[in-house]
Amino acid sequence: MRGKLYGVGLGPGDPELMTLRAHRLIAGAGVVAYPTLAGAQSFARSIAADAIAPGAREIVMDVPMTTARAPAQAAYDKGAKEIAGVLEQGEDVICLCEGDPFFYGSFMYLFARLSARFEIEVVPGVTSIAACAARAGRPLVARNERLTVLPGPLPEDELRRRIEGAEAVAIMKVGRHLAKIRGVIEDLGLTGGAVYVERASLPEEVVLPLAEAPERAPYFSMILLTKGADPWL
């Protein structure tokens, strides 16, 4: 009997925002797996830390810091092989995923490598978007509004075009793209309706009108944008 792989969403950072199911699976896990970036501490592991049983085996997939695809793919190839070895021994593996596993999550690389051979369950988690809206006190979308989610690294002209054609917008992964994104929003005259959120739900969280955002943003930052008057009154 083979083991089962779980891709478990942990939510945006506050350990209390993990689901009951995520907590139960992690607390009962004999083997957990998670990626790290160039040897840095794993954010996912830090969210789950208090739930991980003492003595659980930890499979670490260290992804090198580069925009090239091959080295990251090699890291996931290696991790998938190690996880497959555990599953073949009949033991389950709980993969720790910040946010939601299928929303810009690296779990999909393991899913792509292992789903044909092993049973996989994805446990959805609270996304950073929902957390940012909650912390900013800003409804994301109401009634028949449309929501567009854009990654900050998109080229400037595409960002501009997509924001122009959109209604409610969430811009993810702001980080070093902040100045570019801010310029586009300013050009479109939308700065007044934009809020900047950094590390939502964590103690070091920042929530500010975009006009007052800092010069430098971490990777885990977001801009929420609504057009026109409050639509939910």
Add this chain to the structure above:
Amino acid sequence: MRGKLYGVGLGPGDPELMTLRAHRLIAGAGVVAYPTLAGAQSFARSIAADAIAPGAREIVMDVPMTTARAPAQAAYDKGAKEIAGVLEQGEDVICLCEGDPFFYGSFMYLFARLSARFEIEVVPGVTSIAACAARAGRPLVARNERLTVLPGPLPEDELRRRIEGAEAVAIMKVGRHLAKIRGVIEDLGLTGGAVYVERASLPEEVVLPLAEAPERAPYFSMILLTKGADPWL
């Protein structure tokens, strides 16, 4: 000392997909509030049922079944007044919200009415989108992809235009709009990349390729659409 209002996301339906924080707040609540639609059972209350303390007071906001805005607004006016009365007595109120309170959630109507006068905390929840993707085994978005969320009631030509210009698409609130939406996706030649999900995470869940979806869909149904080849390999 005034009480605090909590808008608590309960996730998509499986009670295990509520967050630890949602569970803790509900279990400790002396007063819970939730909307019902034309006297029907409250879905939010059914998700939270096992967590609600015996003897908790329940404030029910019954919203009439009509597309007119005024009767619904009157129901939220009345509910907000009753909640305000409790908060003014110094007691907290936990408002139960299916999914996430700020993602197409009716909690924003209470938020709009009460946030100027009372402290409000929104506890984000797992959205139906994340749950549908998890249950369908389909990553929503990877890397620098864009996600467009569309409500099914949009007019046919707008749906067509928005889907044409989009990459990954989630169409919410399919319900009685299924035939129209299916027609648009078929016309665009995208049926092969579309999956239909009904009541994700509940025992009566349905997950099917769109081509095999039933003729009639409940309100809590969704279509997920990706274009081109698997982008996450």
